[in-house]
Amino acid sequence: MSDPSRPAGPRIIAVANQKGGVGKTTTTINLSAALAEQGKRVLVIDLDPQGNASTGLGIDPEARDYTTYELLLEDVPLDEVVLPTSSEGLFIIPATVDLSSADIELISNEKRSFLLHDALRQTAMDAFDFDYILIDCPPSLNLLTVNAMVAAHSILVPLQSEFFALEGLSQLMLTIREVREAANPALRIEGVVLTMYDSRNRLSQQVEMDARDNLGDLVFKTIIPRNVRVSEAPSYSIPVLSYDSNSKGAAAYRALAVELLEQHAAVAV
Numbered sequence: 001m002s003d004p005s006r007p008a009g010p011r012i013i014a015v016a017n018q019k020g021g022v023g024k025t026t027t028t029i030n031l032s033a034a035l036a037e038q039g040k041r042v043l044v045i046d047l048d049p050q051g052n053a054s055t056g057l058g059i060d061p062e063a064r065d066y067t068t069y070e071l072l073l074e075d076v077p078l079d080e081v082v083l084p085t086s087s088e089g090l091f092i093i094p095a096t097v098d099l100s101s102a103d104i105e106l107i108s109n110e111k112r113s114f115l116l117h118d119a120l121r122q123t124a125m126d127a128f129d130f131d132y133i134l135i136d137c138p139p140s141l142n143l144l145t146v147n148a149m150v151a152a153h154s155i156l157v158p159l160q161s162e163f164f165a166l167e168g169l170s171q172l173m174l175t176i177r178e179v180r181e182a183a184n185p186a187l188r189i190e191g192v193v194l195t196m197y198d199s200r201n202r203l204s205q206q207v208e209m210d211a212r213d214n215l216g217d218l219v220f221k222t223i224i225p226r227n228v229r230v231s232e233a234p235s236y237s238i239p240v241l242s243y244d245s246n247s248k249g250a251a252a253y254r255a256l257a258v259e260l261l262e263q264h265a266a267v268a269v
């Protein structure tokens with residue numbers, strides 16, 4: 001199983017944008033599912049008290065005995081918090097609304113920014129042999145998001161193809177710079193992915209042009225179209241890749257996974 005082109009341990013990607021409703025959770029779920037479909041072992045960490053990634057991947061609230069909260073604040077070991085999903089190779093650490101108090105509880109903790117980082121360094125991690133860990137961040141630049149940025153190798157930023165899309169990006173970039181300086185110098189930007197793109201809408205095209213002008217190669221070639229099947233899938237508790245494998249949304253997330261894997265293969269050479 002050992003692959004010389006792979007760094008030791010999983011690649012950890014935080015999916016972050018403090019703007020709400022831009023497609024963070026949708027991208028976390030479906031990119032993870034697409035990576036798992038490619039034969040990778042993938043862990044989703046739900047770091048949002050809304051628990052949308054947990055629901056979208058079919059984890060009943062009653063089944064969330066141990067969650068990200070217990071991992072971060074009660075030292076519950078990794079093997080007790082990781083749950084399988086209905087997709088092969090795809091696992092999740094779920095979240096509940098309990099996590100909403102974590103942001104405040106963390107403030108008085110000396111290691112407040114490093115709790116996720118330290119939890120993932122556990123040797124228990126080795127037993128899972130994950131290739132990728134995707135962290136679904138809340139719509140805020142709070143301590144939870146900072147924990148994700150400290151633990152991660154890179155940040156993936158979903159950008160909704162709408163007016164004001166780029167607003168707030170400078171704040172996000174500033175936080176990334178601060179985390180680099182204070183805790184995680186190697187933190188990279190994995191890329192920016194345009195979501196909910198409507199090719200008939202001039203505004204979508206304008207946002208794409210602005211994003212590519214301003215961010216250049218950071219913007220993924222793959223664009224995620226607005227697709228009703230993508231928005232329906234979570235209510236069936238499965239990724240769109242399982243819900244409607246032939247949909248445009250499923251195809252787009254598969255293409256994004258391939259682009260990401262190619263990027264990583266190129267870096268590893």
Ligand SMILES: Nc1ncnc2c1ncn2[C@@H]1O[C@H](COP(=O)(O)OP(=O)(O)OP(=O)(O)O)[C@@H](O)[C@H]1O
Binds near residue numbers: 019048231232249
């Ligand atoms: N490609 C798409 N096509 C259609 N609907 C989409 C698409 N991507 C996301 N949506 C819908 O847009 C809404 C917001 O998406 P999502 O929950 O992924 O955003 P988010 O950034 O995680 O939100 P929050 O900031 O609240 O965590 C959801 O209802 C989702 O189903």
Ligand SMILES: [Mg+2]
Binds near residue numbers: 024026048052136
């Ligand atoms: Mg979300």
